[in-house]
Amino acid sequence: MLTIGLIGGMSWESSAEYYRILNQGVRDRLGPTASASCLLWSFNFAEIEELQHRGDWGGLTARMVDAARRLEAAGAEMLLICTNTMHRMAPAIQAAVNVPLLHIADPTAGRVKAAGIRKDGLLGTAFTMEHEFYKGRLAKQHGLSVIVPTDEDRATVHRVIYEELVVGKVVAASRDAYRAIIARMVEAGAEAVILGCTELMLLLRPEDSPVPIFDTTAIHATVAVELALADTQPAS
Structure with missing residues (x-):
């Protein structure tokens, strides 16, 4: 080992x-x-x-x-x-x-592609959703198309991570907000959602999304x- x-x-x-x-x-x-x-x-x-x-x-x-x-x-x-x-x-x-x-992006992309999915919504910190180090790797090295939330929704996702999840708080209202954000990404064409923050597994479960969720931590x-x-x- x-x-x-x-x-x-x-x-x-x-x-x-x-x-x-x-x-x-x-x-x-x-x-x-x-x-x-x-x-x-x-x-x-x-x-x-x-x-x-x-x-x-x-x-x-x-x-x-x-x-x-x-x-x-x-x-x-x-x-x-x-x-x-x-x-x-x-x-x-x-x-x-x-x-x-x-x-972390490489095995995640492997699982996404193995499921036959090529267009993904990405949730994470503002840094992960907005900077190219993560989205660019998924696109350039793995051929995935990445959808991120709107400006307002990205701010909500980021706030929940830093104000709640990193201190162990799981809030039902925040789960509902994330469900709505996921629904909007699906409307924009996302076929799956990548939980691109390792704390998001604390908040979201497969039943919180109408499309498959890929948990990067797991x-x-x-x-x-x-x-x-x-x-x-x-x-x-």
Whole structure:
């Protein structure tokens, strides 16, 4: 089993989900007492959030690269960034280490395409929905067409993430607001919805959307287990 290095704490609410999914996946494959070999670097998200909203992406990149190097030095054999937004600096992180970084958009796009879907709605932070590091990868490397919400709806999605979900608050009214936003993206042609924020799995379930939902947290962690156990024999 490969040791997985997790760059987390952004927020810890979703990092906890990563830890759960990784360990459940290994247990299902190897037996009831088996668990994942993993290392976690957990940031103080208050510091990360401040830098994000100040637009200090250089400072954030330096911190992320440092975390990746520390995990590699500690024995990590593959890396996961436990947040969609911070994949903005994925190229710099991969260039700084000698172990593979599993980009969250790649396994997600693989699952979307395997379902025969090519036009997707994207929900996430304003950074993920508006900047090209994520949408561009889905389009250029995977051939997907990406629909994002309107300006007003993007503001709502972003606010709910930062004011509620990252602090563990799940509000019924916010779920209703997201359902309406999804309905508008479907009207605009979306055939599925990508939950492009790792906290969104806390709020939304398949029944909240008239089209398929692709949860990046679950997909990312599940594929990481598959890769980590690629040369490991399952329990008999």
